[in-house]
Amino acid sequence: MQKIIILIHCEDQKGIIAAVTDFIVRVEGNIIYIDQHVDFEQNVFFMRLECELTNPNSNLAAIKNVFEQSIAVDFKMAWEIQPKEKKLKMALFVSKYDHCLFDILGRYSAGEFNIEIPLIVSNHQDLKAVANRFDIPFYYIPFTKDIKEEGEKQQMELLQKHEIDFIVLARYMQIITPNLISLYENKIINIHHSFLPAFPGAKPYHSAFKRGVKIIGATSHYVTEQLDEGPIIEQDITRVSHINSIDDFIMKGRDLERIVLARAIKLHAERKTMVYDNKTVVFS
Amino acid sequence: MQKIIILIHCEDQKGIIAAVTDFIVRVEGNIIYIDQHVDFEQNVFFMRLECELTNPNSNLAAIKNVFEQSIAVDFKMAWEIQPKEKKLKMALFVSKYDHCLFDILGRYSAGEFNIEIPLIVSNHQDLKAVANRFDIPFYYIPFTKDIKEEGEKQQMELLQKHEIDFIVLARYMQIITPNLISLYENKIINIHHSFLPAFPGAKPYHSAFKRGVKIIGATSHYVTEQLDEGPIIEQDITRVSHINSIDDFIMKGRDLERIVLARAIKLHAERKTMVYDNKTVVFS
Amino acid sequence: MQKIIILIHCEDQKGIIAAVTDFIVRVEGNIIYIDQHVDFEQNVFFMRLECELTNPNSNLAAIKNVFEQSIAVDFKMAWEIQPKEKKLKMALFVSKYDHCLFDILGRYSAGEFNIEIPLIVSNHQDLKAVANRFDIPFYYIPFTKDIKEEGEKQQMELLQKHEIDFIVLARYMQIITPNLISLYENKIINIHHSFLPAFPGAKPYHSAFKRGVKIIGATSHYVTEQLDEGPIIEQDITRVSHINSIDDFIMKGRDLERIVLARAIKLHAERKTMVYDNKTVVFS
Amino acid sequence: MQKIIILIHCEDQKGIIAAVTDFIVRVEGNIIYIDQHVDFEQNVFFMRLECELTNPNSNLAAIKNVFEQSIAVDFKMAWEIQPKEKKLKMALFVSKYDHCLFDILGRYSAGEFNIEIPLIVSNHQDLKAVANRFDIPFYYIPFTKDIKEEGEKQQMELLQKHEIDFIVLARYMQIITPNLISLYENKIINIHHSFLPAFPGAKPYHSAFKRGVKIIGATSHYVTEQLDEGPIIEQDITRVSHINSIDDFIMKGRDLERIVLARAIKLHAERKTMVYDNKTVVFS
Known part of the structure; x- marks a missing residue:
């Protein structure tokens, strides 16, 4: 199964984690690892996820595109999504x-x-x-x-x-x-x-x-x-x-x-x- | 604002994190801290959250009740929800x-x-x-x-x-x-x-x-x-x-x-x- | 048996350790602990000894006096000798x-x-x-x-x-x-x-x-x-x-x-x- | 200047350190490092010295011989003396x-x-x-x-x-x-x-x-x-x-x-x- 790494940071807002984890469910991903951090002084949110894509037909470019169009815009995120195995x-x-x-x-x-x-x-x-x-x-x-x-x-x-x-x-x-x-x-x-x-x-x-x-x-x-x-x-x-x-x-x-x-x-x-x-x- | 601590463990399944974080949104909670762990050998999921309840009229007993009736049952969770300040x-x-x-x-x-x-x-x-x-x-x-x-x-x-x-x-x-x-x-x-x-x-x-x-x-x-x-x-x-x-x-x-x-x-x-x-x- | 602590520092010279340990033998002392250090940059010698005085009639003042008159002078030492049990x-x-x-x-x-x-x-x-x-x-x-x-x-x-x-x-x-x-x-x-x-x-x-x-x-x-x-x-x-x-x-x-x-x-x-x-x- | 390492162990006795350091003086050695340890439970004495031989004509075999004949015998020591640079x-x-x-x-x-x-x-x-x-x-x-x-x-x-x-x-x-x-x-x-x-x-x-x-x-x-x-x-x-x-x-x-x-x-x-x-x- 393909594994991907997602890195996100943006202004801290209500509902980010729910939105991201919901997105993973929608693209048939299974979260293997999730960690997040909020810098309360600067009001910044950071997140790192590792997911495996359970659907063998998953298309990474398409997933990125959906992410970009939806929650990345909604929460004004800086983000990257990469295949885990990339050296x-x-x-x-x-x-x-x-x-x-x-x-x-x-x-x-x-x-x-x-x-x-x-x-x-x-x-x-x-x-x-x-x-x-x-x-x-x-x-x-x-x-x-x-x-x-x-x-x-x-x-x-x-x-x-x-x-x-x-x-x-x-x-x-x-x-x-x-x-x-x-x-x-x-x-x-x-x-x-x-x-x-x-x-x-x-x-x-x-x-x-x-x-x-x-x-x-x-x-x-x-x-x-x-x-x-x-x-x-x-x-x-x-x-x-x-x-x-x-x-x-x-x-x-x-x-x-x-x-x-x-x-x-x-x-x-x-x-x-x-x-x-x-x-x-x-x-x- | 009242702060609560939620501890959960259950069999690892797809969608747990999404379900829990969605629940927090529904009860007007703001996640301050979330950490989770999956024991892949035993296939067990663990989670700890700290949330602040942004609605001053939030009722802890009611929240527990909703949790019990909904996701606790769905995912067969062992769980506890406690006020953070309790000594x-x-x-x-x-x-x-x-x-x-x-x-x-x-x-x-x-x-x-x-x-x-x-x-x-x-x-x-x-x-x-x-x-x-x-x-x-x-x-x-x-x-x-x-x-x-x-x-x-x-x-x-x-x-x-x-x-x-x-x-x-x-x-x-x-x-x-x-x-x-x-x-x-x-x-x-x-x-x-x-x-x-x-x-x-x-x-x-x-x-x-x-x-x-x-x-x-x-x-x-x-x-x-x-x-x-x-x-x-x-x-x-x-x-x-x-x-x-x-x-x-x-x-x-x-x-x-x-x-x-x-x-x-x-x-x-x-x-x-x-x-x-x-x-x-x-x-x- | 009375125990004493000796602290010494002076310019590094040949024969210091031999002179000090010989002195201990002369006053019927038994060395329990000896440690020394030479700062080669500054050419300074440091030493700490713990001894027990095996002769029950040993007189600390007399011992100090002999030390002062003999090797302390010979090697231009800064030194102190104190009973170990002193609080x-x-x-x-x-x-x-x-x-x-x-x-x-x-x-x-x-x-x-x-x-x-x-x-x-x-x-x-x-x-x-x-x-x-x-x-x-x-x-x-x-x-x-x-x-x-x-x-x-x-x-x-x-x-x-x-x-x-x-x-x-x-x-x-x-x-x-x-x-x-x-x-x-x-x-x-x-x-x-x-x-x-x-x-x-x-x-x-x-x-x-x-x-x-x-x-x-x-x-x-x-x-x-x-x-x-x-x-x-x-x-x-x-x-x-x-x-x-x-x-x-x-x-x-x-x-x-x-x-x-x-x-x-x-x-x-x-x-x-x-x-x-x-x-x-x-x-x- | 030639440097040597001396390792000694023997039963703990009065006067060992004085005898060893006096020996070093006699063979025109300058102690660079001395450390010793007494195991009071087992009554065993351990020592390690590093010396430089200030006399360019010093002969290591001769020094070993003197050591063997004198203090090694007196204190029943197990010992070794080696050139420091030996690989x-x-x-x-x-x-x-x-x-x-x-x-x-x-x-x-x-x-x-x-x-x-x-x-x-x-x-x-x-x-x-x-x-x-x-x-x-x-x-x-x-x-x-x-x-x-x-x-x-x-x-x-x-x-x-x-x-x-x-x-x-x-x-x-x-x-x-x-x-x-x-x-x-x-x-x-x-x-x-x-x-x-x-x-x-x-x-x-x-x-x-x-x-x-x-x-x-x-x-x-x-x-x-x-x-x-x-x-x-x-x-x-x-x-x-x-x-x-x-x-x-x-x-x-x-x-x-x-x-x-x-x-x-x-x-x-x-x-x-x-x-x-x-x-x-x-x-x-």
């Missing part, structure tokens, strides 16, 4: 650090992510060998101040050519250009190696060490033009103590970065995140 | 350990629980002073093999007289009688000082120490006739190491017991737990 | 929040802390009833801009009269005066309701909510003149999600504040903390 | 699951472990491609009841030929033979996919799901003849809830298995573990 295409941007790259490619090879990775982009040659090891095409695009425009152009072309759905910055040490950000709004995932909003910017482990914190963290977030201030998708932490050096912080942090980034990729790939007001709704 | 009455059973008692009464005094505690029952006199300190009536009911029947009878009378809704065993070191268990099915909460199913029964910290575990835990669960095998409500853990003695395990465990029991009380008081197949559904 | 005297400062107060007094009554609490000081009358419940003298000292000097004077007199060793701010909502801070350097423990250095200052739960973090925290630290920037003693965290309101953050945070403050009190009372360079060494 | 040789045993294998090889390639991996042994052909990807020799040794002796013989020969120091079972689904266990006592590390001692043996995630636990775990331990009862090195846990299926348990568990096994490998490789009385001392 999103993900581009990996890396620089020199390899731990997140190894982790993502290991998970990818082991079949943990419902995605395709058509390419890896880097501003350095260092990780070409890792890409080769996993048989993923690797594109070296230098990216310095002088050649930024050229670099951005090459990136854009590659992304377009490979029909990339979202981008993951696996410790990519370059600022993403506003053009790229606006093209992939809420579709570029970064991993920052601190417990944001503590220690944004460069060298967070050094700052954490200097401050004498007892816990360090990592944060995955969607990239916006404000550095390290985009909507947070996932965070996790680990304990440190006075016996740990900066190198220990970095080593312990690597495990955090891996896990937190992998979770964010999985959530995004399964369309479990919605963004509103610079925050995320993350369905379980 | 459940909780009896505390204790023996000699005071850390959970202090914690519960401190939280109770600080207004953290939406409950009433009309009485504390104990098989020892030791904690009478603590009960007095918080002005809660304390009943000493000795409970040894020879006088078990008499003890049970006294307990039953007290519980009935005070219209007790649920019982919390805050390190009560006596087996609960089958009569009491059947009277309060899924309404007696115990705290066990291990990460169940590891180390059931007596002296779990000693067993954990002997085994050399690196993490210890605590488990709150509903009491059934099988010792420490009832449906688990909540668990939590903390790290230990070779430097910790059994006394350290006990001391660290106290914090776990406090927190895990407090969370279970809160979940039960807010009617966020449902029991099925010796497991709990815990709504968030 | 430190702790003053509790509170305002209106009662959850930390209830927790501390519950633990105190249950014998969890090796301390004495001779008094509670507050700038409000609200928590007098709680203090009475636990039979601890309660002093109401108003503390506004106009009467700050008078308030500080009263505080100082009380602390001196009761020979207070350290102060705990259990959600005391007033700035501590520089005079008091310098009198109790590294001896005033505050609990801040965020994961410092994120969200210092007022209303951290509101800021955390606005930022959309997935984890909130609490931090206990020694008070310095820089608000929320003193040496961190302990931190802990808990997960939150989009479904949690600010009120949920506050409620979940209460548990963190309780636990993190209780741990800091215990560490300080057992002389397991040393401060250097605005950081703590916390021995296990 | 242990590790054999990886796998079957069909690839997630731990990918993780270990990714970390190995990224330089996280101070080890060498000369070979991978498997009773199935499935993971040969992964081994090839990382250029590690892969040996297929079938291992069924009938050919157990032949299989064991082949394993033994390979381990001997490659001078293997320790073995890691990365979800190797075969019982290790007593011969191999006795040859590699406390040198075979297994990862079990439950929070031991809960759910030993086969299919722990299924059992955990059935029991309705709220937390699942993973445990790395040294292999002994008693299945899943060897000394525990490390454990960790993650939360689950009623919404998680057995497949979710398995997926979440994979992350635990990876992390917990990687930590155990690191601890063993850095000689931070000591085994006594079926428990581990794990130095930090």
Whole structure:
């Protein structure tokens, strides 16, 4: 049976859930999963459904059309309906650090992510060998101040050519250009190696060490033009103590970065995140 | 506006959610919170809703009546509808350990629980002073093999007289009688000082120490006739190491017991737990 | 047998440990616990020992004297030697929040802390009833801009009269005066309701909510003149999600504040903390 | 400067630490790290030191000899002294699951472990491609009841030929033979996919799901003849809830298995573990 995922958000109003669930019944769908959230401060309603279409002759385009014409209009919804099995295409941007790259490619090879990775982009040659090891095409695009425009152009072309759905910055040490950000709004995932909003910017482990914190963290977030201030998708932490050096912080942090980034990729790939007001709704 | 909580479980069928949400619309309710769960192995459907009744003339008894006559029958539901503000009455059973008692009464005094505690029952006199300190009536009911029947009878009378809704065993070191268990099915909460199913029964910290575990835990669960095998409500853990003695395990465990029991009380008081197949559904 | 605790810090040099352990042998001590730490960046050595004196005629004053004359001089040590059973005297400062107060007094009554609490000081009358419940003298000292000097004077007199060793701010909502801070350097423990250095200052739960973090925290630290920037003693965290309101953050945070403050009190009372360079060494 | 690691255990006696630290001074060593533990129940003393030898002409064999002749005899110590930079040789045993294998090889390639991996042994052909990807020799040794002796013989020969120091079972689904266990006592590390001692043996995630636990775990331990009862090195846990299926348990568990096994490998490789009385001392 075909399975579909429905994501909805709109102003909170009476009767939304009843209208949506009634719609599912009408198109011969069976709800497998439903979750909703209301932000009472902003008065916004969010919903995620997974349904199986019990009629083998169901036509997804027709269903979308009905939805569009009826309740989407009635409730002024922002919405999407997608087949569950569709694999999103993900581009990996890396620089020199390899731990997140190894982790993502290991998970990818082991079949943990419902995605395709058509390419890896880097501003350095260092990780070409890792890409080769996993048989993923690797594109070296230098990216310095002088050649930024050229670099951005090459990136854009590659992304377009490979029909990339979202981008993951696996410790990519370059600022993403506003053009790229606006093209992939809420579709570029970064991993920052601190417990944001503590220690944004460069060298967070050094700052954490200097401050004498007892816990360090990592944060995955969607990239916006404000550095390290985009909507947070996932965070996790680990304990440190006075016996740990900066190198220990970095080593312990690597495990955090891996896990937190992998979770964010999985959530995004399964369309479990919605963004509103610079925050995320993350369905379980 | 009056707020109500609706709990439902029944065999999983098509159209339940649509029917329920449609019902809410008909009785002029506004859904504030909806969560549902389907156990696909057992084919059982669970749902919890919070609604506010927008019509000031809404009559709860009438609403229940309509629900009973219509969808409850249609879907063969087990269900309850309750006013959200209703405070459940909780009896505390204790023996000699005071850390959970202090914690519960401190939280109770600080207004953290939406409950009433009309009485504390104990098989020892030791904690009478603590009960007095918080002005809660304390009943000493000795409970040894020879006088078990008499003890049970006294307990039953007290519980009935005070219209007790649920019982919390805050390190009560006596087996609960089958009569009491059947009277309060899924309404007696115990705290066990291990990460169940590891180390059931007596002296779990000693067993954990002997085994050399690196993490210890605590488990709150509903009491059934099988010792420490009832449906688990909540668990939590903390790290230990070779430097910790059994006394350290006990001391660290106290914090776990406090927190895990407090969370279970809160979940039960807010009617966020449902029991099925010796497991709990815990709504968030 | 008498037990003593020895704390040492000095410039890192060759032979310190050998000299100290040799000293213990000479005074007929048996080392129960030894832990040391070297800050290689600052080149500072820290050590904590617990010893039992096997000779019943051991004289602590004499031992201190020998230590002072010999290795303390040789290695230019800052040091203290204290009987392990000595209970430190702790003053509790509170305002209106009662959850930390209830927790501390519950633990105190249950014998969890090796301390004495001779008094509670507050700038409000609200928590007098709680203090009475636990039979601890309660002093109401108003503390506004106009009467700050008078308030500080009263505080100082009380602390001196009761020979207070350290102060705990259990959600005391007033700035501590520089005079008091310098009198109790590294001896005033505050609990801040965020994961410092994120969200210092007022209303951290509101800021955390606005930022959309997935984890909130609490931090206990020694008070310095820089608000929320003193040496961190302990931190802990808990997960939150989009479904949690600010009120949920506050409620979940209460548990963190309780636990993190209780741990800091215990560490300080057992002389397991040393401060250097605005950081703590916390021995296990 | 050459760095050495010293591990000691013996009956607890007065003066051990003084004697050891004095020895270090005599051989012109500078203690970088010292940690010790006394098991007061068993009256056993454990110690781990890292020293740098400040004299460039220091001779490790000579130092060992002096140690052996003097304090090792005096205190009846079990001990070892090793150069810190020595890389242990590790054999990886796998079957069909690839997630731990990918993780270990990714970390190995990224330089996280101070080890060498000369070979991978498997009773199935499935993971040969992964081994090839990382250029590690892969040996297929079938291992069924009938050919157990032949299989064991082949394993033994390979381990001997490659001078293997320790073995890691990365979800190797075969019982290790007593011969191999006795040859590699406390040198075979297994990862079990439950929070031991809960759910030993086969299919722990299924059992955990059935029991309705709220937390699942993973445990790395040294292999002994008693299945899943060897000394525990490390454990960790993650939360689950009623919404998680057995497949979710398995997926979440994979992350635990990876992390917990990687930590155990690191601890063993850095000689931070000591085994006594079926428990581990794990130095930090």
